[in-house]
Amino acid sequence: MSSSGTNIVRVFLFRIDDGDRRKFIAKANDTDSGGGPRDLRIRPEDEFWPFFERLLSGRETVSRPRTGGTTEILVDEIRCKDGSGEERSRIEIWPQQNNRPNECRIAKVYQWQADHLIQNDPNGGHSVLMLFQQADGIIRLFFTTETVLRTGKWDPTVKAFANEWLDKTSVHPRPKSAFLDLKTKERYTGG
Amino acid sequence: MASAKEILELLEARRNVLLAGPPGTGKSMLLSEVANLFANRGSGSTPRYDPDAEIPIPPSETTSLPGDIGTARNRKVFRSVLHQSSKYRDFLTGMMPDVRAGKPAGSFRITEGVLYRASEYAKAPDSAALLIIDEINRGPTVQVFGGSIVAMEAEKRLGTDGNPTKNTQYFDLLNPDDGELIEYAFPTKLYILAAMNQADVSVEPLDVAFLRRWAPINLEPSVKVLRDHFDLPAAPSGDLPSTPATTEDVFEAAVRAFEAVNRRIALGRAPEFRIGHGVLMASDGKPNSIPESLAHFATCWRLIKTHIDEAFFGDVRGMAIVLNADQGIATNPFSLEETTFGDAPRAQINGPATLSTDVIYGLMLALAHQAD
Numbered sequence: 001m002s003s004s005g006t007n008i009v010r011v012f013l014f015r016i017d018d019g020d021r022r023k024f025i026a027k028a029n030d031t032d033s034g035g036g037p038r039d040l041r042i043r044p045e046d047e048f049w050p051f052f053e054r055l056l057s058g059r060e061t062v063s064r065p066r067t068g069g070t071t072e073i074l075v076d077e078i079r080c081k082d083g084s085g086e087e088r089s090r091i092e093i094w095p096q097q098n099n100r101p102n103e104c105r106i107a108k109v110y111q112w113q114a115d116h117l118i119q120n121d122p123n124g125g126h127s128v129l130m131l132f133q134q135a136d137g138i139i140r141l142f143f144t145t146e147t148v149l150r151t152g153k154w155d156p157t158v159k160a161f162a163n164e165w166l167d168k169t170s171v172h173p174r175p176k177s178a179f180l181d182l183k184t185k186e187r188y189t190g191g
Numbered sequence: 192m193a194s195a196k197e198i199l200e201l202l203e204a205r206r207n208v209l210l211a212g213p214p215g216t217g218k219s220m221l222l223s224e225v226a227n228l229f230a231n232r233g234s235g236s237t238p239r240y241d242p243d244a245e246i247p248i249p250p251s252e253t254t255s256l257p258g259d260i261g262t263a264r265n266r267k268v269f270r271s272v273l274h275q276s277s278k279y280r281d282f283l284t285g286m287m288p289d290v291r292a293g294k295p296a297g298s299f300r301i302t303e304g305v306l307y308r309a310s311e312y313a314k315a316p317d318s319a320a321l322l323i324i325d326e327i328n329r330g331p332t333v334q335v336f337g338g339s340i341v342a343m344e345a346e347k348r349l350g351t352d353g354n355p356t357k358n359t360q361y362f363d364l365l366n367p368d369d370g371e372l373i374e375y376a377f378p379t380k381l382y383i384l385a386a387m388n389q390a391d392v393s394v395e396p397l398d399v400a401f402l403r404r405w406a407p408i409n410l411e412p413s414v415k416v417l418r419d420h421f422d423l424p425a426a427p428s429g430d431l432p433s434t435p436a437t438t439e440d441v442f443e444a445a446v447r448a449f450e451a452v453n454r455r456i457a458l459g460r461a462p463e464f465r466i467g468h469g470v471l472m473a474s475d476g477k478p479n480s481i482p483e484s485l486a487h488f489a490t491c492w493r494l495i496k497t498h499i500d501e502a503f504f505g506d507v508r509g510m511a512i513v514l515n516a517d518q519g520i521a522t523n524p525f526s527l528e529e530t531t532f533g534d535a536p537r538a539q540i541n542g543p544a545t546l547s548t549d550v551i552y553g554l555m556l557a558l559a560h561q562a563d
Binding site for chain 2: 006135142154157182
């Protein structure tokens with residue numbers, strides 16, 4: 001069989017704007033990027049949440065600091081190459097809050113201590129965060145740029161998906177995120 | 192297990208390849224992989240992570256396709272599934288009423304069946320066609336292929352230049368262009384890949400003369416694939432607890448039950464009636480908790496139970512042996528009852544109409560039990 005642990009089953013892309021960069025060091029509450037100083041905001045939740053439920057295998061019930069209630073969040077481990085080593089971090093994705101309908105959040109990204117890995121696009125394009133999942137469930141974090149996504153030697157399926165999303169990021173409503181699920185054949189690149 | 196690349200190499204050598212195996216042994220997956228390789232010029236269709244590459248998901252390494260398949264600039268995959276109503280005209284050519292818009296009532300036309308279309312495509316310069324036929328034994332196969340059976344053989348095709356060789360075999364065909372009967376032969380770059388489950392025979396078994404035109408590949412149920420999938424040790428060791436303490440206990444019970452049941456099916460009915468490993472494999476990884484595992488295997492074993500019911504229909508004692516219902520195992524929800532119908536002895540299997548998560552682990556332990 002050709003199936004193996006290195007086959008890719010899911011890909012998630014997120015455009016890192018200036019405000020988002022500061023979330024990687026927990027200093028982003030001065031911008032319109034929103035989501036507090038630590039969280040990347042993902043919209044629309046009704047598109048992304050089912051995908052995240054497939055991407056992350058863990059579930060935890062946590063308290064809502066603001067409302068006092070509890071909610072179930074998605075958790076898992078991500079792996080990221082840093083130099084010659086590989087760092088492992090916890091990823092949390094929180095569902096929408098009452099004051100931010102249809103928006104979920106990748107929370108506490110500063111804990112990844114990955115701000116130094118964010119890539120600047122030499123041609124003025126976007127910086128991009130990529131999560132991709134292997135068939136064995138391992139999730140990997142990778143930072144890249146619009147130029148690399150457009151011109152680099154990527155798998156043609158991933159490249160076509162990324163370009164479709166990048167083409168939409170320059171026109172309203174400028175989708176910040178996209179996903180591709182090769183298992184369910186679902187994709188979202190901005191509606 | 193055969194790989195897609197190996198099948199392509201066999202197709203190149205023999206032109207006609209037949210995959211045979213019980214349900215769940217990976218036939219459909221292999222058909223798709225071969226089709227993707229054939230159509231995509233050898234590029235793998237599944238993105239892969241390369242930890243050593245600068246781009247983490249680079250293009251898959253191009254597979255060099257063998258022989259004439261590799262040299263064809265144009266390649267196209269045609270697909271078909273045989274069924275009880277399949278006809279010669281659906282595969283080659285034939286007359287059928289023409290009910291298309293604008294056609295006067297009572298009109299007829301000549302069909303261009305999928306094998307004819309694939310053959311015509313492969314006759315074009317620099318072209319190769321792959322025809323995939325799933326469930327090839329689910330219809331009147333020999334009638335569907337008609338006189339083309341002999342002409343299918345690799346050495347009886349047209350030459351690589353499109354001209355006949357001394358071995359080229361022709362058969363009569365209704366020409367779609369003018370309705371005349373013509374002598375027709377298959378091109379050399381027509382490849383036919385078929386799949387079947389020998390236990391599924393809807394109309395008639397395939398005859399030997401038909402089967403010898405194909406290079407066979409037999410796919411077997413694999414316990415190793417299951418053990419790899421569920422991250423279990425290569426071989427079972429020790430007894431399992433009466434209630435599962437971990438998901439691995441549930442996985443182990445399921446795999447042991449699978450192996451034991453398949454052994455009994457092969458003895459009681461025939462190896463072709465065994466269940467493939469794919470039946471137990473979740474489409475999205477493996478279950479994460481004991482409740483998820485029990486729910487997953489309850490669904491799987493309901494499917495397997497239906498298969499056993501069908502394979503042993505009318506053979507109560509055979510079914511009882513497969514289910515270990517005659518062994519008096521406490522955890523088995525199924526039991527064999529000896530009774531009478533008037534003065535005649537009868538046997539019946541008592542048990543739940545459907546398998547729930549409450550009984551599935553006990554059932555799997557009971558199924559895994561080897562009769563002394």
